[in-house]
Amino acid sequence: MTPLAEGGPDHAGTRWFDLADSATGAARRIFLWAPPGAAPERGWPALWLLDGNAVIGTAVDALRAQASWPAGTNIGPGALVAVGYPTDEAYDPFRRSWDLGPPPGRSYPPFHPGGPEVRTGGGAEMARFLLEDARALVAARLPLDPGRQALFGHSFGGLFALWLLFTRPGAFRDWIAASPAITWEESFLLDHLARFDPAGHAPRVHLSAGEWEGAELAPFQRDAPDAGERLARKARERTVAAALEMAGALAALGLETASEIYPDETHMSVLPVAVNRAIRWTFALDRAA
Template sequence: MAIGYPTGDAYDPFRRSWDLGPPPGQNYPPFWDDGEDVRTGGGGEMARFLLEDVRSFVAAKVRVNPEHQGLFGHSFGGLFALWLLFQNPKAFSHWIAASPAITWEESFLLDHLSRFDASAARAYVHLSAGEWEGDHLAPFQTQAPDAAERLKEKAKTRTIAAAQEMAAALSKHPGLTADYETYGGENHMSVLPVAVNRAIQRVFALS
């Protein structure tokens, strides 16, 4: 089951920033002229909605196995998934974070990692990113007017390196099995359908 918004666009960036941004969050300039300030930090309510409301809704529709459930998130969703793992590692048996925004807001997620206790958890964590989310631009981006700015942003976000480092750190916890995969020929947006397909495979292939 996927969670989205009542919009004809691919997603609602304003609501998504709040819903998937772990607390305490920060304030940012509006996305649009005359728009509201963008806020992050509503991840606690999203977690409650997901674990209580959504689970109850799904369980009323189909038969589910409470011991074998997975959570998938891409980009901000990947950040949210990892944050929820640190808060409640028993909530899911499989955690899939594709292109997670680990370095978002001064890499605060690493503080959660440093305090993480997975001693009572038994879970599988899969992190991934597209080939063109590392130090190099995708071929179609190399001649773009903003190529230099894109490279500077890549050096800041470190999507591939941060995900690899996170997988290595999580694999040191005895209760977790963690790994990382790079999807060839994909960038931050094109990686999504590939990552969704792999997430389904991972959840149903590993117990």
């Protein structure tokens, strides 16, 4: 596929491509990084990351630093593919609400006065772009091992990753959902879990959250004017409890599953920690370890 625009290499060799969705025409940015040298015979193992603008720099630095000393890290080389948007900001909140919100979705008030109505429910559109358009663009530029590909998502991205696992379990081998918004929109994701059939696939799933996504506020939040509102929201979202319950449910179905609660991390501070764990989960040389 021909991109609308492209740039790089920058940041240790990262390239980017703005690609129009073949069905809707909406542009998304794909960041691509691979180690120097020839790819293995089967192609590079690859970690795909949602919210690409926010995570690609962290992922590149973490992988290239650790893969350079495999005896000390158990991490081998691989490729990174991150999907985001044509912006210099870390996020495009309006676009990601639509793209990472699985269907059917709902409508919400604008983020800012006078702004457009916020909609969720475009996950099927994003899934098609990810699995068809983005994969075609990457395949034309970099050989990837089809049997060693992983998907990472945080927050709404974690919700999207779990929904895609339940609807397309063979799309990736490894699935990493950090702080997934499992209870979003009345926990509709649990209906997908109830119908989930791995259909002969053997996905590996890693779920995580930060310590301060549980029932308690982080120390620096406890005396804030909105502390009561934050506590009420935590009670509704149940991020830690829902992630652990999901891990238990998937393990009961026979999936290889791991769960972690990262100490002293909030919903946003957990992001670089979770990205690093996704790298370990994806590129481990001794998988049994």
